[in-house]
Amino acid sequence: MFWWREEVRPGVTVAFTDTDAGNLALHVGDDAGDVMARRARLETASGLGGRSFQYMSQVHGNAVAFIDGTAEAPTADAMVSTGQPLAVMVADCVPVVLAGDGAAGPVLGVAHAGRPGVASGVVPAVVAEMRERGAQDIAAWIGPSICGKCYEVPEALRADVAATVPATWAETSWGTPALDLPAGVRAQLGALGVPVEYSGGCTKDTEALFSYRRQQQTGRFAGLIWTHD
Numbered sequence: 001m002f003w004w005r006e007e008v009r010p011g012v013t014v015a016f017t018d019t020d021a022g023n024l025a026l027h028v029g030d031d032a033g034d035v036m037a038r039r040a041r042l043e044t045a046s047g048l049g050g051r052s053f054q055y056m057s058q059v060h061g062n063a064v065a066f067i068d069g070t071a072e073a074p075t076a077d078a079m080v081s082t083g084q085p086l087a088v089m090v091a092d093c094v095p096v097v098l099a100g101d102g103a104a105g106p107v108l109g110v111a112h113a114g115r116p117g118v119a120s121g122v123v124p125a126v127v128a129e130m131r132e133r134g135a136q137d138i139a140a141w142i143g144p145s146i147c148g149k150c151y152e153v154p155e156a157l158r159a160d161v162a163a164t165v166p167a168t169w170a171e172t173s174w175g176t177p178a179l180d181l182p183a184g185v186r187a188q189l190g191a192l193g194v195p196v197e198y199s200g201g202c203t204k205d206t207e208a209l210f211s212y213r214r215q216q217q218t219g220r221f222a223g224l225i226w227t228h229d
C-alpha cells in the first residue's frame with residue numbers, strides 16, 4: 001500500500017503509495033467505481049477517520065489552490081491547507097510534499113512537478129503560498145519519479161528547461177540528452193531555504209511504482225500528507 005510512510009512531525013504523516021494501492025486517478029481510463037473504492041481503502045489504511053484526501057485536477061501548470069474544507073477537485077498543480085489531507089498523483093512526474101509550522105498548527109502542501117511544472121515554478125509557487133499562510137520552518141519530501149539517467153528528451157527541450165533551471169541538465173545512461181527533474185526541484189527548494197528530508201528513487205526502474213515511460217498506459221500513485229485528527 002505504502003512505498004514510504006513516516007510521521008514527519010508530531011501528528012503529521014507523509015506517504016507515497018505503490019502499485020498495491022492501485023491506480024488512484026480518474027482520468028486514465030480506469031473504472032471510476034474501482035478508483036473510488038481504492039481511494040476509500042487508502043483513507044482507511046491512512047487512519048483518516050472519515051476524512052478524505054483532497055485530490056486535484058492536474059494540468060501541468062503552476063496554479064496553487066488553497067483548500068479550506070473538502071471541495072471539488074480544483075484545477076491546479078499544487079495545493080495548500082491548514083489541515084485538510086492532501087494528495088498529488090504522479091507516474092514519473094515529481095510528487096512534492098511539504099509541511100511547515102503555522103500559528104494555529106501545521107500548514108500542509110503538495111505539488112505536481114513534471115517538466116512544465118518545474119520549468120514554470122510550481123514548487124516555488126507552493127512554498128510562497130504556504131509562507132503567505134503563515135508557515136515557518138518548511139521542509140519537503142520528494143517522492144519517487146523518473147531520474148535524470150532515464151528521462152530522455154530532445155536536445156532543444158533540455159536546453160530550454162535547463163536555461164531556466166540549470167540543475168535539470170542531464171544525460172541518459174546511454175549518453176543522450178535528458179532532464180533530471182528531481183534535481184531541479186531540489187535546487188528550487190534549496191534556493192528558498194527549504195530542506196529536503198527525503199528524496200525517492202526512480203519510477204522507471206521500479207516495478208512496484210507506476211511509470212508512464214516504462215508502461216505508457218498506466219495508473220497513478222500518490223504523494224500524501226495528513227494530520228492525525
Ligand SMILES: [Zn+2]
Pocket residue numbers: 146147148149150151202203204205
Ligand atoms: Zn532511472
